[in-house]
Amino acid sequence: MIRGIGLAVLCCCSLGWAQGASPVLKPLTFIKAGVLIDGVSNTARRDQIITIRGNAITEVADAHSVDIPPGSTVIDLSQATVLPGLIDSHTHIFLQGEDPAEGGYDIQLLKYPLAFRAARATVSVRRALEQGFTTLRDMETEGAGYGDVGIKMAIERGYIPGPRLFVSTRAISTTGGYPLEGYAPEIEVPKGVQIIDGAVEARKAAREQLDHGADWIKVYMTHRSWLGKNGELVSQPTLTVEELRAIVDETHGWGKKVACHAYGGEGLQRALDGGCDSIEHGLVLTDAQIAQMVKQGTWLCPTLAIYYEGWASADSTEGQRDRKRASAHEESFRKALHAGVKIAFGTDIGGMPWTEPIAQEFPRMVELGMTPMQAIQSATSRAAELLDMKGRIGVIAPGAYADVVAVRDDPLADIKVLENVSFVMKDGKVFKNEVALKAKLPN
Numbered sequence: 001m002i003r004g005i006g007l008a009v010l011c012c013c014s015l016g017w018a019q020g021a022s023p024v025l026k027p028l029t030f031i032k033a034g035v036l037i038d039g040v041s042n043t044a045r046r047d048q049i050i051t052i053r054g055n056a057i058t059e060v061a062d063a064h065s066v067d068i069p070p071g072s073t074v075i076d077l078s079q080a081t082v083l084p085g086l087i088d089s090h091t092h093i094f095l096q097g098e099d100p101a102e103g104g105y106d107i108q109l110l111k112y113p114l115a116f117r118a119a120r121a122t123v124s125v126r127r128a129l130e131q132g133f134t135t136l137r138d139m140e141t142e143g144a145g146y147g148d149v150g151i152k153m154a155i156e157r158g159y160i161p162g163p164r165l166f167v168s169t170r171a172i173s174t175t176g177g178y179p180l181e182g183y184a185p186e187i188e189v190p191k192g193v194q195i196i197d198g199a200v201e202a203r204k205a206a207r208e209q210l211d212h213g214a215d216w217i218k219v220y221m222t223h224r225s226w227l228g229k230n231g232e233l234v235s236q237p238t239l240t241v242e243e244l245r246a247i248v249d250e251t252h253g254w255g256k257k258v259a260c261h262a263y264g265g266e267g268l269q270r271a272l273d274g275g276c277d278s279i280e281h282g283l284v285l286t287d288a289q290i291a292q293m294v295k296q297g298t299w300l301c302p303t304l305a306i307y308y309e310g311w312a313s314a315d316s317t318e319g320q321r322d323r324k325r326a327s328a329h330e331e332s333f334r335k336a337l338h339a340g341v342k343i344a345f346g347t348d349i350g351g352m353p354w355t356e357p358i359a360q361e362f363p364r365m366v367e368l369g370m371t372p373m374q375a376i377q378s379a380t381s382r383a384a385e386l387l388d389m390k391g392r393i394g395v396i397a398p399g400a401y402a403d404v405v406a407v408r409d410d411p412l413a414d415i416k417v418l419e420n421v422s423f424v425m426k427d428g429k430v431f432k433n434e435v436a437l438k439a440k441l442p443n
């Protein structure tokens, strides 16, 4: 359904209809790219011209072969490196990296009116767009219900600036499988997810969420984690395979996919056996689980950077667990990359404040063995595949939406430059421009 609608939009929007006349073509915009990283090709190209009509890219060609017609808008990025709009496949626009000293996570659900949280989410999405992230897969609202559907609607209708959103609404876990926790049993407190027990409730929750606009279903397959007897990271499993299968079966029937939060162990195994489409985090992956992911085509959405934040002190149990999370994640990432697991860029931002650079994840991926080009592709064409948007986002090529970003320096030489995106276009509209000269050629 969504795909059909999207295609129709892409085809029609480049045409404007004059009254009682044949269709009038929207004016052309030309972007001069000094260096172009197109999101798919393994090498960059020099001196390219990207032709845009309306919200779509119509042509990409060598600069010398393009005749720019008079009256066209030209955006000169000839001193910059141009890339497709970036994609973060794991975000939380309704979280703000809650400081425990200010009430932490719980205060969000217990004391803040939804409108307050929604107002802050509008700031989150704007922050993402400013940093060149033109698409987000948002991985649940943490007690804010279907707020993500509303934010997506406001962006699509042009009321607020923001990336394309793929939303997962409330998410699903089991009794004992998600905060709020630690309150007196006599007091009923809200939960950050929809709680289910049993396959019937599981399927019903998926149906409700899909009915109310979820693009993805998010399931928590593990919850608490601690260090075991031998210092290994252990995670509490949540849903049974039977419960997850009901969700996956239902969701696939709607033509949608299931993302499973899973740290490792039994819960991660159940996620794979239950047929989930993407493993989120995947801190501890055994060789057998990696082989199963390759065989099943399961995506891995690692979130490396966030596990280096907010460690408890080294001599505490929590502190040791925090360090183990980061080191296990590194090892699993390396093994998965080497084995050819499909990897999409994700950050869990919102779990950390939106003031932090989203692109800080790139250098972590490169330190652990990705080439800068692979890291860029994980946030462009690979993420587009995960989202079933191949060829439409995450690429600079004819037929794609005109989501274009630019940086002043060479991200292939230093991936950190992606923290400073100077030009952002989404859907053919310039949102940020700190580098380009924009000129209208005289008629």
Ligand SMILES: [Zn+2]
Pocket (backbone or CB within 6 Å): 090, 091, 092, 139, 348, 351
């Ligand atoms: Zn998350």
